[in-house]
Amino acid sequence: MPEGHTLHKAVRKQSPLLVGERIRATSPQKRLRRIRELDGAKITGIEAFGKHLFYRFAKRGRTRWLHVHLGLAGRFDFSKKQPPPAPRASVRVRMAGPVHTVDLRGPLICEVVDAAARETYIDRLGPDPIRPRSQVARFAARLARTRVPIGAMLLDQTAIAGVGNVYRAELLFLAGIDPRTRSNQLARDQVVAIWRLARTLMRAGVVDGRIVTTRYGGIAPLHPRQRTYVYKQHRCARCSARIDHAVLAGRPCYFCPTCQR
Numbered sequence: 001m002p003e004g005h006t007l008h009k010a011v012r013k014q015s016p017l018l019v020g021e022r023i024r025a026t027s028p029q030k031r032l033r034r035i036r037e038l039d040g041a042k043i044t045g046i047e048a049f050g051k052h053l054f055y056r057f058a059k060r061g062r063t064r065w066l067h068v069h070l071g072l073a074g075r076f077d078f079s080k081k082q083p084p085p086a087p088r089a090s091v092r093v094r095m096a097g098p099v100h101t102v103d104l105r106g107p108l109i110c111e112v113v114d115a116a117a118r119e120t121y122i123d124r125l126g127p128d129p130i131r132p133r134s135q136v137a138r139f140a141a142r143l144a145r146t147r148v149p150i151g152a153m154l155l156d157q158t159a160i161a162g163v164g165n166v167y168r169a170e171l172l173f174l175a176g177i178d179p180r181t182r183s184n185q186l187a188r189d190q191v192v193a194i195w196r197l198a199r200t201l202m203r204a205g206v207v208d209g210r211i212v213t214t215r216y217g218g219i220a221p222l223h224p225r226q227r228t229y230v231y232k233q234h235r236c237a238r239c240s241a242r243i244d245h246a247v248l249a250g251r252p253c254y255f256c257p258t259c260q261r
Contacts, residue, residue, distance in 0.1 A: 001072050004162020005205030007048035008130050010076065012206065014102060017078075018043045021097035023057070025066075028087050034112040035093050037064055043095070050125050050161025052109075054118055055095075065118045066093065071108025078102055128161040129198040130206060136195040143183040143191055150186060150194075151179025151248035151255075160195075162202060169231040169254045170213040171197045178260045179253040180246055230254040 025038035041059035048054075055066040068074070079085065084101040087094050092110040095102045104110060113121075126142065127134035142159045143150070153159045154168035163171070172179050175193045177186070205211050213228050214221040214237075221229065222237050230236065233243050236256040245252040 003164035008206045011048045017100040024096040027093045069109035074107035125161040126159045140191045147182045149180045150183045151253040155249040166231045173230045
């Protein structure tokens with residue numbers, strides 16, 4: 001599943017193409033009839049919150065939002081052909097401007113919502129480390145209230161938004177924390193370290209367009225092309241110990257048993 005940097009990258013890519021344009025919004029899916037409410041509206045903004053995207057549409061003084069969660073299979077296709085080619089069967093929604101056309105295929109969530117529903121979704125999410133005004137305090141307070149292992153909490157989108165399986169393993173390795181440690185047993189400086197690493201690595205992911213933690217961790221990887229330290233790796237770049245894993249939140253979390261005691 002795409003992690004948070006992917007959605008923020010999508011905002012960067014799509015905003016110059018769509019924001020400010022009046023959009024022809026259509027869907028070949030009969031069940032997405034509410035897409036018609038967006039047809040002929042102007043896109044006035046696109047925002048990412050964790051793994052969620054919100055497109056703001058304005059039409060005749062009325063605002064509606066297109067809420068998107070890519071899930072495992074969601075992706076965007078882009079075209080500059082005019083007229084654009086017929087949409088594929090898997091397309092959920094097509095947003096066609098005067099120049100650029102963006103097709104959304106196979107998302108987990110694709111729905112038209114009002115401002116109240118949008119706020120409800122956002123309020124349920126934890127702070128997003130990529131967003132400029134997000135604060136560590138909410139994250140720290142949530143961890144202090146639970147005995148759930150930190151490796152599981154980092155995948156809980158109500159605790160911290162946007163972190164996925166790759167980033168959680170890399171964050172905990174660089175912070176030197178065993179993923180099985182109970183969240184309420186972490187010291188304040190450990191929580192702050194996780195948060196700061198998340199901001200650094202995930203913002204770098206937006207710029208790079210992919211996850212390459214070995215550029216920013218301050219530890220030379222074992223191999224020049226190695227993109228992660230412990231995620232799906234065999235040996236630790238710091239101590240050469242064999243990488244282990246623990247199943248947390250239903251997914252394997254990779255860690256070094258020596259460096260992350």
